[in-house]
Amino acid sequence: xxxxxxxxxxxxxxxxxxxxxxxxxxxxxxxxxxxxxxxxxxxxxxxxxxxxxxxxxxxxxxxxxxxxxxxxxxxxxxxxxxxxxxxxxxxxxxxxxxxxxxxxxxxxxxxxxxxxxxxxxxxxxxxxxxxxxxxxxxxxxxxxxxxxxxxxxxxxxxxxxxxxxxxxxxxxxxxxxxxxxxxxxxxxxxxxxxxxxxxxxxxxxxxxxxxxxxxxxxxxxxxxxxxxxxxxxx
Amino acid sequence: xxxxxxxxxxxxxxxxxxxxxxxxxxxxxxxxxxxxxxxxxxxxxxxxxxxxxxxxxxxxxxxxxxxxxxxxxxxxxxxxxxxxxxxxxxxxxxxxxxxxxxxxxxxxxxxxxxxxxxxxxxxxxxxxxxxxxxxxxxxxxxxxxxxxxxxxxxxxxxxxxxxxxxxxxxxxxxxxxxxxxxxxxxxxxxxxxxxxxxxxxxxxxxxxxxxxxxxxxxxxxxxxxxxxxxxxxx
DNA sequence: CGGGATCCGTAAAGATACTG
DNA sequence: CAGTATCTTTACGGATCCCG
Numbered sequence: 001x002x003x004x005x006x007x008x009x010x011x012x013x014x015x016x017x018x019x020x021x022x023x024x025x026x027x028x029x030x031x032x033x034x035x036x037x038x039x040x041x042x043x044x045x046x047x048x049x050x051x052x053x054x055x056x057x058x059x060x061x062x063x064x065x066x067x068x069x070x071x072x073x074x075x076x077x078x079x080x081x082x083x084x085x086x087x088x089x090x091x092x093x094x095x096x097x098x099x100x101x102x103x104x105x106x107x108x109x110x111x112x113x114x115x116x117x118x119x120x121x122x123x124x125x126x127x128x129x130x131x132x133x134x135x136x137x138x139x140x141x142x143x144x145x146x147x148x149x150x151x152x153x154x155x156x157x158x159x160x161x162x163x164x165x166x167x168x169x170x171x172x173x174x175x176x177x178x179x180x181x182x183x184x185x186x187x188x189x190x191x192x193x194x195x196x197x198x199x200x201x202x203x204x205x206x207x208x209x210x211x212x213x214x215x216x217x218x219x220x221x222x223x224x225x226x227x228x229x230x231x232x233x234x
Numbered sequence: 235x236x237x238x239x240x241x242x243x244x245x246x247x248x249x250x251x252x253x254x255x256x257x258x259x260x261x262x263x264x265x266x267x268x269x270x271x272x273x274x275x276x277x278x279x280x281x282x283x284x285x286x287x288x289x290x291x292x293x294x295x296x297x298x299x300x301x302x303x304x305x306x307x308x309x310x311x312x313x314x315x316x317x318x319x320x321x322x323x324x325x326x327x328x329x330x331x332x333x334x335x336x337x338x339x340x341x342x343x344x345x346x347x348x349x350x351x352x353x354x355x356x357x358x359x360x361x362x363x364x365x366x367x368x369x370x371x372x373x374x375x376x377x378x379x380x381x382x383x384x385x386x387x388x389x390x391x392x393x394x395x396x397x398x399x400x401x402x403x404x405x406x407x408x409x410x411x412x413x414x415x416x417x418x419x420x421x422x423x424x425x426x427x428x429x430x431x432x433x434x435x436x437x438x439x440x441x442x443x444x445x446x447x448x449x450x451x452x453x454x455x456x457x458x459x460x461x462x463x464x465x466x467x468x
Numbered sequence: 469c470g471g472g473a474t475c476c477g478t479a480a481a482g483a484t485a486c487t488g
Numbered sequence: 489c490a491g492t493a494t495c496t497t498t499a500c501g502g503a504t505c506c507c508g
Contacts, residue, residue, distance in 0.1 A: 004482095006260055007281055008349060009341045009417055011332030011456045012325055016259040019328065022500070025250040026240055038471050047241055049501055054472060064335070074508080075470065082462070083335040091246060093327035094253065098245030101298070101317040107243045115242060183243055222245045228316070238501095256481065272490050283482060288491060309489065 018063045019087075023048045025094060027056055031066065032088050033122060033221075036077040043118050060084070099222040104189045111179045113140055114164070116186060117150045121162040123218030126154050134209065135169045139176040173205040173213075188223025252297045253321075257282045259328060261290055265300065266322050267356060267455075270311040277352050294318070333456040338423045345413045347374055348398070350420060351384045355396040357452030360388050368443065369403045373410040407439040409447075422457025 006013040019025060023045060030044035041053060057078055060066045065084040069077045080087075117138065126134075138150040146164075153161040153169065161167070175182075181200040184190050192214040195201035203210040240247040253259060257279060264278035275287060282290075291312060294300045299318040303311045314321075351372065360368075372384040380398075387395040387403065395401075409416075415434040418424050426448040429435035437444040 005344065006257070006279075007344045007346065008260065009344045009346070009421065010260075010263070010329070010349075010353075010454070011336065011341065011421075012263045012329040013260045013332075014336045014341055014344075015328045015332030020254040020256070020259050022254070023240070025254045026242065026244070026247045029244070029246045039469085045240075047501090049503090050472065051474080051502090052500065076472095083331075086331060086334065086462075090324075090327045090331055093324045094249045095244070095246040097317075097320060097324050098247075098249030100320065102245065102248045107245065107248055110239065110241045110243045110248075112241065112243070115244075119244075187243065187245075220244070228320075276490095281482090283484090284491060285493085286481065289481095310491090 015090075018059070018065070019090065021056070021059075023052060024056055024060075025091070027053070028060075028065075028084075028087055029091050029095075031060075031078065031080055031084065032091050036079060037075060038078075041078070043114070046112070046115065095222045096225050099187075099225040100228045104184065104187070104227070107187060108180055108183060108189075111183055113143060113147045113150065113179055116179070116183055117152070117162055117164075119220065120186060120217065121152060121160045123220070124152065124154065124160045125216050125218045126156070126160070128212045128215045129154055130208070131156055133169065134173075134206075135167070135171045136173045136175060136209070137171045138182070139174065140179045140182070141176065142178050171205065173203060173209040175201070175203055175213075177201040185217070185219075186223070187220050188225075192217070249324075252293070252299070253324065255290070255293075257286060258290055258294075259325070261287070262294075262299075262318075262321055263325050263329075265294075265312065265314055265318065266325050270313060271309060272312075275312070277348070280346070280349065329456045330459050333421075333459040334462045338418065338421070338461070341421060342414055342417060342423075345417055347377060347381045347384065347413055350413070350417055351386070351396055351398075353454065354420060354451065355386060355394045357454070358386065358388065358394045359450050359452045360390070360394070362446045362449045363388055364442070365390050367403065368406045368440075369401070370407045370409060370443070371405045372416070373408065374413045374416070375410065376412050405439065407437060407443040407447075409435070409437055411435040419451070419453075420457070421454050422459075426451070 005017050008014070019028070026045055027041065027048070030041050035041050035044055038053070042048070042050065045053065057066070061068055064081055065087065066078050066080050069079055071077060134154045136152045138152070140148055149164070149166070151163040151167055153163065153167055155161070177195065177200055181195055185192055185195055185201070192201065196203065203213065209216070239251050242248070253262070260279050261275065261282070264275050269275050269278055272287070276282070276284065279287065291300070295302055298315055299321070300312050300314050303313055305311060368388045370386045372386070374382055383398070383400070385397040385401055387397065387401055389395070411429065411434055415429050419426055419429055419435070426435065430437065437447065443450070
């Protein structure tokens with residue numbers, strides 16, 4: 001917020017003072033989906049400066065939305081309080097509105113492979129996968145060497161791992177497409193099947209993993225919401 | 235927003251770019267509850283500078299949230315588009331969260347008689363009132379002369395009128411209390427009955443209007459939501 | 469390597485005055 | 489009524505650096 005408060009007793013204004021400052025809603029989204037470490041949060045809001053992130057975390061702590069926890073290992077963890085967890089309703093409402101009324105074209109102007117892969121890592125559903133280590137390689141041919149290749153490593157009983165350097169494991173499935181296509185799939189704009197039929201997406205390797213990709217790829221939490229706008233936004 | 239966009243395809247981020255700039259959420263609240271004229275909007279967001287209000291209105295127009303209409307009488311009206319009307323879900327979520335988790339004490343730090351009276355004017359329910367002109371005078375003894383006296387004039391079939399200078403009509407009901415008490419009643423923190431029993435509120439005049447005040451005084455849209463916080467906010 | 473703090477240039481917002 | 493214009497204050501972005 002630029003300065004001071006709105007000086008209104010209305011609960012919308014009181015809440016907006018805390019929630020509607022730059023980056024705060026996006027940061028809260030990261031916290032609500034479960035990130036707790038400073039550098040994990042940074043991956044979710046990569047264009048936010050660390051200084052501002054630090055400032056916002058302090059503000060949210062003062063506002064009673066999160067608490068700072070220092071576990072034994074020396075790091076710092078940020079955990080939502082009950083008030084903070086209750087913000088999922090606000091995040092949902094905002095995201096639902098965005099998904100309904102923004103044209104896909106507009107969203108697909110803001111492509112970012114590391115953000116996409118980081119989200120995919122979070123929402124990947126391992127249950128349809130075989131009960132062993134599975135490695136999926138993503139190739140975005142049009143991108144720079146540093147952003148072209150990514151690996152998701154799924155190990156039973158562990159968190160999904162995202163690598164931007166070759167982890168050295170055998171790859172079960174090779175995925176190749178442009179970033180826009182993968183983002184559109186992730187956002188529910190098109191399906192894996194449709195992308196393959198349009199030759200926009202190529203899968204090579206394990207047949208089962210190919211077939212089930214639409215399932216184990218968890219998709220954005222808002223992917224199910226249908227668009228309502230046609231021309232509302234320019 | 236300070237500059238540029240968040241560069242994220244996530245619908246939360248896309249929406250936050252438009253919705254989470256300073257004053258925007260509060261302004262949208264005014265639009266959602268039905269204000270359409272520049273100077274009516276100003277009464278709802280009195281601390282927002284006209285320059286910023288004008289800028290925000292343009293931004294919201296560009297974002298497809300409202301349209302500018304020039305009726306025959308020369309003025310300008312701002313009307314929400316379908317996308318704008320759909321924002322009521324976001325405003326509700328934000329206001330509900332605020333009402334749940336902010337201590338009443340915090341809200342009641344931001345007292346403003348003109349804002350309160352303006353809100354009361356909007357939500358007053360004339361149906362329990364007799365079918366004739368009713369005038370209710372509010373007295374806040376502790377305030378400066380310019381803010382001490384207010385009148386609500388209810389005429390059957392017309393919009394409720396708010397005056398800060400004596401309209402000259404016979405007064406049906408005299409309400410006297412401090413601003414904090416009236417605001418607390420409006421926000422659902424205490425009832426009219428409780429305030430009267432505590433001697434915080436004095437009603438003189440028409441018995442029926444006195445008895446039914448809790449009914450015709452419409453209360454804040456969020457008054458029904460119960461608090462959940464006790465100590466979450468400092 | 470995680471978790472920040474510092475400094476400086478730019479962009480946004482506040483205050484107030486003024487106008488078609 | 490519906491805004492502009494101007495000037496000052498504050499916040500933010502970006503780079504760099506620091507420390508356990």
